[in-house]
Amino acid sequence: DIQMTQSPSTLSSSVGDRVVITCRASQDISRWLTWYQQKPGKAPKLLVYKASTLQGGVPSRFSGSGSGTEFTLTISSLQPDDFATYYCQQYSGLVAFGQGTKVEVK
Amino acid sequence: QVQLQESGPGLLKASETLALTCTVSRYSISSGYYWGWIRQSPGRGLEWIATIYHNDSTYYNPSLKSRVTLSVDTSKNQFYLRLTSVTAADTAVYYCARDGSTGWFGESPYNWFDYWGQGALVTVSS
Numbered sequence: 001d002i003q004m005t006q007s008p009s010t011l012s013s014s015v016g017d018r019v020v021i022t023c024r025a026s027q028d029i030s031r032w033l034t035w036y037q038q039k040p041g042k043a044p045k046l047l048v049y050k051a052s053t054l055q056g057g058v059p060s061r062f063s064g065s066g067s068g069t070e071f072t073l074t075i076s077s078l079q080p081d082d083f084a085t086y087y088c089q090q091y092s093g094l095v096a097f098g099q100g101t102k103v104e105v106k
Numbered sequence: 107q108v109q110l111q112e113s114g115p116g117l118l119k120a121s122e123t124l125a126l127t128c129t130v131s132r133y134s135i136s137s138g139y140y141w142g143w144i145r146q147s148p149g150r151g152l153e154w155i156a157t158i159y160h161n162d163s164t165y166y167n168p169s170l171k172s173r174v175t176l177s178v179d180t181s182k183n184q185f186y187l188r189l190t191s192v193t194a195a196d197t198a199v200y201y202c203a204r205d206g207s208t209g210w211f212g213e214s215p216y217n218w219f220d221y222w223g224q225g226a227l228v229t230v231s232s
Contacts, residue, residue, distance in 0.1 A: 034218035043222035091216040095154035
């Protein structure tokens with residue numbers, strides 16, 4: 001099984017900050033990686049797929065990068081609506097999610 | 107905009123069978139795309155359960171395969187999840203979602219999920 005590990009688990013940030021979340025795969029997954037945003041009581045929302053393709057309607061301050069085993073989600077300038085939990089998901093071998101990174105108010 | 111809605115009992119007793127329905131609106135399941143079930147619990151995080159195509163092709167998480175059955179009814183534009191012999195560990199919010207691949211060209215059934223239902227909380231009591 002491919003394991004996904006996100007870091008950090010919690011990130012305390014302020015509006016305007018540049019935020020970087022990392023996701024590591026236990027083996028090479030090429031670029032078969034997705035990022036989601038989830039707010040309390042809501043379903044995950046697709047942000048990025050194929051490691052760096054932005055889903056339609058997602059603000060350009062979000063960007064994804066990486067390949068192989070290491071990936072990042074970057075928020076260039078954190079906005080009030082961005083405080084949420086972020087998950088990565090690989091789909092190279094079956095489907096598996098990371099444990100999540102909570103972006104909270106500093 | 108595609109819409110999905112989960113429905114089914116919210117409370118089960120241990121050893122019973124969980125049965126959930128996902129009703130899809132504004133898109134015909136028979137037109138394509140894979141369709142999946144994902145669950146989320148504090149202890150297990152997000153966990154992919156299984157995926158189905160309108161031709162009844164199914165793909166299961168090996169860790170749940172012995173207890174899970176997916177099915178689809180294109181006439182009702184619904185797909186279904188059955189999970190047998192539930193325990194407290196199966197307590198979770200269950201989501202249905204659309205996979206990002208149409209499946210028209212034999213693509214992999216393992217992709218991202220672009221549309222999700224609101225989720226259905228299922229609690230298993232012992």
